[in-house]
Amino acid sequence: MHTITRMLSVLLLGGLTVAANASSGKDGWQKRIPRCGPDTKVVKFIEYDEGTAPAGGTAVSIVTFKEKKKKGCWIDVQDLHPTQSAVGMGAAACKSGKITRKGKDGKLDEWLLEDNRWVPLVRGPGGRFYLTDHHHLSSAVYNADIPDKQKKLYAYLIRDWSRMKEDAFWRRMEEEHLTWLKSPDGRTISPKELPSRIGHLQDDPLRTLSAWVRGSCGYVKCNPPGVTDEDAEGTCPARYADVACASEYFLEFTWAAHHATVPEVQAALAEGGACSQQAPLDQECLDRQRAKLAQSLPAAMAAAAAPAARTKPGYNPKAHDGVVPPCE
Structure with missing residues (x-):
């Protein structure tokens, strides 16, 4: 009788453990995520609508979280190849501080595993992995004060063009809007001029300002x-x-170029405002930049709502004040 009772207790406890693990999502899939490599499979896109497309628009293609978990991989941030020349280092630095705290609290991996933080990759010639989004997140991880072994991201492969020649590869990247071949000063650049590593990305203060204007609904x-x-x-x-919202590629860079035409913004950055990426980041430079951008934000918001900007995607004609976001 005691034996049967013990067996029933074990079965009951086992069932409760399985149920608890299932309800909390702790099924071990995180531990089974492989490193990105030649065997990483391309994910499948599905058509998604449910009212997310603009009026009269078409459904968009998305990758489900289930698909990311099924075919995804992890990659060292040092192995990522950028597809744009710059980020807003001020915005990335604020995010870097948050990542540092997550790392010290032992919560970074859980945070990076959330659906919206997985990064899309293209496998190019030589098997190199090119990052097509989340450059700010990648830069933030790179610059965070955490051990190198924690400086990784979870990723999913959207294209495998590893057998293409370099020229054909970059033509395809441009055709599918997977690269932004502009320098911070608006000059068109060649793929060879792109930084080879996340740690070589330049700073574009206008990109930080553009993020502030977007966050304030300026567009x-x-x-x-x-x-x-x-x-x-x-x-x-x-x-x-x-207001017709915009989902155009590189929207923030488009508006950054518009902000560059605003006299008050030009004056604020006349003596230069970019802060070089280094380890550790130059916080004094970033603080000075933040003050300059905060000073020019009202003019940038007014210019975003001006009739001259009405052809820009996401144009919002309702002028209002901008808010400098807190640096967490």
Whole structure:
């Protein structure tokens, strides 16, 4: 009898453990994620609509979280090859501080595993992995004060063009809007002029300013597909529902170029405002840059709402004040 009771207890406890693990998502899939390499498979896209497309628009293609977990991989940030020349180092530095705290609290891996932080990759000639989005997140991880072994990201492969010649590869990258071949000063560059590593990305203060204007709804960027009405509450598309939101490629860079034409912005950055990427980051330079950009934000917001900007994607004609986001 005691034997049967013990057996039933073990079975019951085992069932409860399985149920608890299932409910908390701790099924061990995280530990099975392989390193990105030649065997990494290309993910499958699905058509998604459910009202996320602009009025009269078409459904968008997305990669589900389930698919990312099934075919995804992890990659050392040092092995990523950028597809743009610069980031807003001020914005990246703020995110880097948050990552440092996550790392010290033992919560970084869990944070990076969230669906919206997986990075898309293209496998190019020589098996190199090219990053096509999340350059700011990658730069933040690179510059975070955490051990090198923690400086990795979770990724999914969207294209495998590893058998292409270099010229054909970059033509395809441009055709599919997977690279931004512009320098911070707006000059067109060749793929050979792109930085070879995340640690070589330049700083573009206008890109940081553009993020502030976007965050203040100076222009309206569409929410990602799959965002629920509850999650969308308070976002710019929800607050300005009568404004046509934009989902164009490299939207922030497009608006950064517009901010560059604003006299007050030009004056604020006249003596240079870029801060070189180094380890550790030059916080004094970033603080000076932040003060200059904060001073020019009202003019940038006004220019974003001016009639001269009405042809820009996400144009919001309703002028209002901008807010400098806190640096967490």
